[in-house]
Amino acid sequence: MDRDIEASLKKAGVQFIRVLWCDNGNAIRAKAIHRGMLADYREQGVSLAMAQQGMPIIGSTPAFGSGLGPVGEVQLIPDWSTLMALPYTPSHARVMGNMVKDGEPWPVCPRRFLRDMAADAKLEGLEIIASFENEFYLLERRENGEIIPTDQTPYCSTYGMDIQQRIIDDIATALNEQGVLVEQYYPESGPGQHEISVLYTQALAAADQQVVFRETVKAIAHYHHRIASFLPKIFPDQAGSGAHLHLSLWHKGENLLPNPSGLLGLSDRSRWFIGGILHHHRALMAITNPIPNSYRRLQPHSWSGAFCCWGLDNKEAAIRVISNPEGTGSSHFEFKTIDAAANPYLALGAIIAAGLDGIRNQLEPPEPVDCDPGILPEEERQHRGIQWLPATLLEAITALQENQVLLKALSPPLAQAYLAVRQAEWEIMKDWDLSTEVKMLLDRY
Numbered sequence: 001m002d003r004d005i006e007a008s009l010k011k012a013g014v015q016f017i018r019v020l021w022c023d024n025g026n027a028i029r030a031k032a033i034h035r036g037m038l039a040d041y042r043e044q045g046v047s048l049a050m051a052q053q054g055m056p057i058i059g060s061t062p063a064f065g066s067g068l069g070p071v072g073e074v075q076l077i078p079d080w081s082t083l084m085a086l087p088y089t090p091s092h093a094r095v096m097g098n099m100v101k102d103g104e105p106w107p108v109c110p111r112r113f114l115r116d117m118a119a120d121a122k123l124e125g126l127e128i129i130a131s132f133e134n135e136f137y138l139l140e141r142r143e144n145g146e147i148i149p150t151d152q153t154p155y156c157s158t159y160g161m162d163i164q165q166r167i168i169d170d171i172a173t174a175l176n177e178q179g180v181l182v183e184q185y186y187p188e189s190g191p192g193q194h195e196i197s198v199l200y201t202q203a204l205a206a207a208d209q210q211v212v213f214r215e216t217v218k219a220i221a222h223y224h225h226r227i228a229s230f231l232p233k234i235f236p237d238q239a240g241s242g243a244h245l246h247l248s249l250w251h252k253g254e255n256l257l258p259n260p261s262g263l264l265g266l267s268d269r270s271r272w273f274i275g276g277i278l279h280h281h282r283a284l285m286a287i288t289n290p291i292p293n294s295y296r297r298l299q300p301h302s303w304s305g306a307f308c309c310w311g312l313d314n315k316e317a318a319i320r321v322i323s324n325p326e327g328t329g330s331s332h333f334e335f336k337t338i339d340a341a342a343n344p345y346l347a348l349g350a351i352i353a354a355g356l357d358g359i360r361n362q363l364e365p366p367e368p369v370d371c372d373p374g375i376l377p378e379e380e381r382q383h384r385g386i387q388w389l390p391a392t393l394l395e396a397i398t399a400l401q402e403n404q405v406l407l408k409a410l411s412p413p414l415a416q417a418y419l420a421v422r423q424a425e426w427e428i429m430k431d432w433d434l435s436t437e438v439k440m441l442l443d444r445y
């Protein structure tokens with residue numbers, strides 16, 4: 001960051017620069033540096049208690065067994081290439097932070113993990129291109145604490161668009177101003193549920209975008225006296241909110257996915273990448289669906305990726321390969337078993353690790369599924385190799401504890417801290433009913 005940027009921050013009226021991190025509980029947090037003190041902090045960043053990476057989403061003591069106690073600090077060093085004034089809070093700017101210990105990237109830093117996984121992919125000649133596609137609810141809190149949707153409109157309702165026009169416009173403007181390019185918008189099927197998709201980009205930037213997206217949507221809703229929530233399941237009988245992850249693999253500007261004569265229009269490497277994700281799916285879910293509430297969303301017939309399988313344009317499969325109308329092969333696929341309670345750096349990093357394992361070991365996915373797996377008799381599902389996914393976070397945690405590929409990729413200190421946070425959250429929340437989850441978590445995601 002040079003003096004010009006300091007000057008432009010001053011000119012823009014920025015007083016504080018938030019240095020952001022996204023922790024193992026997927027809370028987005030920041031320490032803010034006053035502009036007048038930037039010279040002192042520019043290189044060394046702000047200090048952070050190591051225990052911060054052991055915090056569950058509820059509570060303020062590090063999880064037991066995280067390996068992170070009250071002693072020890074790391075530096076949160078701004079990645080100045082991500083500096084951006086916040087359009088919705090003009091006196092603040094934000095920059096993403098990297099956790100550094102003794103001058104080296106700290107293994108427990110989620111951004112470090114994704115950077116390393118992207119670098120691993122590069123060694124295989126692959127650039128990972130991704131985008132998170134979020135759904136969220138726009139809600140109001142009544143004086144008695146009751147949470148109600150702010151529209152009652154169905155899927156793609158133009159009336160829903162009219163009702164929410166100002167707020168959606170403001171979100172789109174703010175995202176675009178931060179370089180997160182808005183692609184499509186429509187009201188989703190739940191009352192007050194909306195979806196805004198943003199343009200894909202390289203892996204680290206895609207995870208940064210996910211943080212920016214959540215920050216922006218929540219802040220702008222608040223400005224409009226609304227609550228935006230990404231909590232995976234809010235209303236028992238209405239659609240849940242996913243954060244489907246769209247992926248493609250590139251090399252030197254060329255998309256490596258399409259092969260018109262390959263299975264589902266895909267090249268061998270991309271099919272093996274998918275094979276790796278499905279092979280490690282159960283363990284991945286401890287990262288992609290990290291809270292007990294996540295498992296309420298994953299129901300058959302809800303297009304949420306509740307079955308471990310893949311298919312062409314199949315919205316009930318965990319992996320939907322998206323057909324290309326021009327018949328030139330499939331250019332990307334979507335992983336649906338993921339929600340916005342997931343730390344995007346860890347989730348995308350773990351998916352890359354699983355996919356690379358698939359490529360290295362040429363892991364073939366099972367036969368693609370061309371029907372709704374939820375209506376098949378159990379025997380046929382088994383015959384076709386369509387597995388039920390973990391029904392609880394605890395099952396997913398156990399799968400991750402047993403998954404040497406993902407544990408190795410995470411590195412022992414990150415795996416230890418992450419699993420301890422998941423276990424702590426499981427213990428805290430396992431007996432909560434949905435209304436307690438909503439009360440406690442609505443504002444946190």
Ligand SMILES: NC(=O)CC[C@H](N)C(=O)O
Binds near residue numbers: 135242243304305336
């Ligand atoms: N249109 C859709 O794909 C719906 C997605 C669904 N709401 C989910 O939970 O994932």
